[in-house]
Amino acid sequence: MAAKILMVGSIMMDLILQMPRIPHPSESILGTTYSNAGGGKGSNSAVAAAKAGGEVSVCGTLGQDANGEALLDMLKNVGIDVSNLHLKDGSNTGMAVIMLEEDGMNRLAIYTGANNDTTPESVEEAFKGKEYDALMMQLEIPLESNVRAFELAKERGMITCLDAGPAQDYPIEKFQGITILSPNETETEALVGILPKDDDTCIAACKILHERSNCKYVVLKMGDKGSFIYGEDICQMVPTFKVDAVDPTAAGDCFTGVLVKQYAETGDIVASARYASAAAAISVQHLGAQPSLPAKDAIEAFLAERA
Known part of the structure; x- marks a missing residue:
């Protein structure tokens, strides 16, 4: 049965500027192309989970503007419930x-805008009369709204996941007993002061994250190295798949959304991480955040080719 997932978090419009390289200070460079695509860490993970076969609802805030209307339509078009958007x-x-x-290589500048208007009260509305298997959160909406979402999910015995990005020192102690805490390398360094780059530094960082949050699993997103899983007697790197990358934007969000969906359905965190790594490997071969996110059939065909 498809996992029922609630994403409480950010929805953004991406402006993608392609250029030979980033300009130096006071330098102008002619770019090659520019384009728009659906984005935001929350929205990316929601779309990834939905395209992988999950039954996804979103709770968030858009502006009453052209970008907001376009993003609303994009989410509807992939079958996401937007009744609390x-x-x-x-x-x-x-x-x-x-x-x-x-x-x-990419660099991002993020303007949260209307995402700051997602309130604990709007989160409470998203839970009324609904049943979900899992909750996904990120750090692009107010802290109090994430905390309220976590409290409500924990009361209901749901799987809970916090994607600890963008990088910042965040009070993860407020998420005691969370199921999955998942930062990338720079986010891990911002949280615990350790940049994970090998098994020893991964373990050291994971121990601190685990102690501070009492999570079931820490899942470190390690880019082209894969993901490092710590918790419940698991302490191992799950390697990624080697592909020719075009655009890494949203690869981590893709991984998180598919990981949560798979884990909610199977209960196997290592197998879920491998499945999610396949989805992320597909995504980096295409331009843009949400346009790059693969469907379930594509993920399974990719894995079958590498069995």
Whole structure:
């Protein structure tokens, strides 16, 4: 049965600027192309989970503007329940400006906009009369709204996941007993002061994260190395798949959304991480955040080719 997932978090419009390289201070460079695509860490993970076969609902806030209307339609078009997604008059829809270099390196500037207007009260509405298997959260909405979502999910015995990005020192102690805590390398360093780069530093960072949050699993997203899983007698790297990357934007969000969906359905965190790594490997071969997210059939075909 498909996992029922609630994503409480960010929805943004991405502006993708392709260029040979990032300009130096006071330098102007001619770019090659620019485009728009659906984005935001929350929205990306929700779309990833939905395209992988999950039954996904979102709770968040958009501005009452052209970008907000476009993003609302994008989410509807992939079958996501948007009944708790609000368009607020007078607020600007969140935006991420993505500077993408020819070698695939990207840099992001994030403007949260209307995402700051997602309140604990709106989160409470999303839980009324609904049953979910899992909750996904990120750090692009107010802390108190994430905390309220976690409290309500924990009361209901749901699987809970916090994607600890963007990088910042965040009070993860407020999420005691969370199921999955999942930062990437720079987010881990911001949280515990350790940059994970090998088994020893991964273990050291995971121990601190585990102690501070009492989570079931720490899942470190390690880019092209894979993911490091710690907790419940598991302490191992799950390797990623080697592909020719075009755009890494949303690869981590893709991984998280598919990981939560698979774990909610199977209860196997290691197998779920491998499945999610396949989804992320597909995503980096295509341009844009949500346009790059693969469907379930594509993920399973990718894995079958590498069995």
